[in-house]
Amino acid sequence: MEEKLIALLKDKGCKITPQRRAIIKALLQFEKFPTVQELHHSIKATFPDVGLDTIYRNLNLLVAMGVVNQIGLSGKDTKVFELVRNHHHHHLVCLSCGQANCLDYCPVDENDLQKSAGPEFKIVGHSLEIYGYCRQCQKLA
DSSP: OHHHHHHHHHHTTOOOOHHHHHHHHHHHHOSSOOBHHHHHHHHHTTOTTOOHHHHHHHHHHHHHTTSEEEEEETTTTEEEEEEOOSSOOEEEEETTTOOEEEESSOOOOHHHHHHHHOTTSOOOOOOOEEEEOOHHHHHHO
């Protein structure tokens, strides 16, 4: 998987730095979606001098290139990240515990979205988080 993502980045004209490779490796190691701070902590084991700003800058580039998804957790000033593995999809986010889970398809029709935006705005992608309460938090309420 790592080499497939590296090849995709190279095809898009992205230079493969050791830090970018380390971010991809770290994202592959997490079972759930990590925060920037968790990624930074993981990467510092290999690159002790890497700064948080370097992680942010590279994540923003990887998100813009479509290799990483950024997921906003409602009610928190936190974003988590995941590698785009196989297909475009969205996320279900619990408003109570902040747990995010994949919605394994896209319910958005790109053509309808573009019609709504009108001809003066060209849509190149979209992201969607659906907020609610997970099964566990529903039981606690």
